[in-house]
Amino acid sequence: MSALQTIVRLAARGDGITADGRYVMGAAVGDQIRFDGEQATILPGPNHVVPVCRHVPECGGCQLQHVTDADYAAFVIDRLARVLGPLMPEDVAPVALSPPRSRRRASLRAVRRGGKLLLGFNSEGSHRIIDLQQCEVLRPKLFALIGPLRALLHKAVAEGQGAGITLTDSEAGVDVLLANVRAERLDEIERLTDFAAAHDLARLSVEGPDGVQTLVEARLPCLTMGGVRVGLPPAPFLQPTEEGEAALVAAVAEAVGGAGQVADLFCGLGTFALPLSRRARVQALDAAGPAIAALAAAARLGGRPLAAVHRDLFRRPLTPAELAPFDALVFDPPRAGAEAQSRALAQSSVPVVVAVSCNPSTFGRDARILAEGGYRLDRLWPVAQFRWSSHVEVVARFSRQGHSSP
Known part of the structure; x- marks a missing residue:
């Protein structure tokens, strides 16, 4: 033995x-x-510990449901420490852990095979769909739609065909976007509109070769960010939990301190830009046209000192000269990180740079670029809002050498 x-x-x-x-x-x-x-x-x-969901370990969403919360928090810190190496600061805030059943947005897949409609997340490391019968991360309101959606798509999806489902629980109700679902004939449209009415959806849209078509909008889906109500485009990018968003926003506000001129890069709908605009003038930039339009409209209605700019920061990062007027800068790029923008920042004179990341690997790369340019990584705020997954998020404050942190 x-x-x-x-x-x-x-x-x-x-x-x-x-x-x-x-x-x-x-x-x-x-x-x-x-x-x-x-x-x-x-x-x-x-x-x-014993996992609470029957789909562990087949479902790829909860790789760490078998560990205690304390061990999970230790995993988050260790993940960041291994990526950062000698850049890891001593000042690290406690891990902000979102509670179970708090996920307010989700992207699922469906496929019809052998006369059965499977709907759920992919299994770990494959394209096989786990037909969800239980979920300990989704908000109950979203999980309650899984069964009805399965019945709806069983009629709407042909044998061997797949479909995508994006669910968002907004303040006005649930927003549903269906991809690769036909809505051309009268009976197809009626089936979808009847479903939206029966389940009191705020909005139901379909996405096909010609783009997104909204079939029902009983109420405009919206969220309040920094005291300003923002109308949501279909399938918007949002922080996945309300608790996680609050932790990130609080960390960014603390890191920015009393800066009067702030840039928010890869700003999306304004998760950080709108709260920061309560006490600073903010320039917010992103390549996502619908998100920038929604943010601009919200800022106007809220009377905020915020300029929303449509710009592809991967192709056209802000130059050191363009960065010069800002007292602080926040950037929250996709998982690919912001290598080109980080290189421009490393040559800039911005006193405080606040990085928000959902990918420790690319965060580590961008952090090294900033450090080589003379910035000091002086504090981390780890956030684990994809509870029980290996997905780690972080807010990091970098200060120019010689500049006193807030």
Whole structure:
């Protein structure tokens, strides 16, 4: 019989790692592992808990539902420390962890095979759909639509055909966008409009080759950001939980401090720009036209000192000369990070740069670029709003050498 080995840490994707570097899916730090060839038997340790969802480990959304909250928080910090290396600051805020059943937006897939409609998330590492019967991360209001949507799409989707479903729980009600679902014939349109009425949807839209068509808008989906109500375009990018957004906004506000002129790059709908505009003049830039239009309209109605600018910052990053007027800058790029913009920032004189990231790897790259340009990473605020996943978010404050942090 082989000797027991102990899990000493968690890998970036959530697998447990033994001291000799062997990976074990579903293992927590402190678990004992008995190997029989490639087969691993887990003897649970003090950090191992029983997953609450029946779809673990097949569903790819919750790789870490088997670890305690304390161990999960330790995983988040370790993930950042390994990426940053010597740049890791001593000043790290406690991890902000979103509660179960708090996810207010979700993208799901559906496919009809063998006369059955499967609807859910992809399984871990594959395109196979897990037909959701339980979900401990979605808001109950969104999960309650899974069964009715399954019945709707069973009639609307042909055998072998797939469809996409984007759900957003807004302050005005649920917004649904269906992709690859026909809405041309009268019976197809009536089936969808009847569904929207029966479930009191705020809006229902379909996306096809010609773009997005809204079939029903009983109420404009909206969210309040920084005290200003923002109308949402279909399938908007939002922070996935209200609690996570609040943690990120609070961290950004603290990092920016009393800056009077602030730039918000990759601003989206104004998650940070609108709260910051309460006490600063803000220039907000993004390549997403519908989001910029919604932000501009909201800022006008709210009377905020905010200029919303449509600009592709990957192709045309702000130059050091354009950055010169700002006292602080916030950037929240997609998972690819903001390498070109970071290089321009590294040559700029902006006193405080606040990076918001959803990808530790590209965040680490951009952080090194800023550090090489003379910035000091002096504080981190880790956020885990994709609860039980290996997805890590962070707010980081970089200060120009010689500038005192707020």
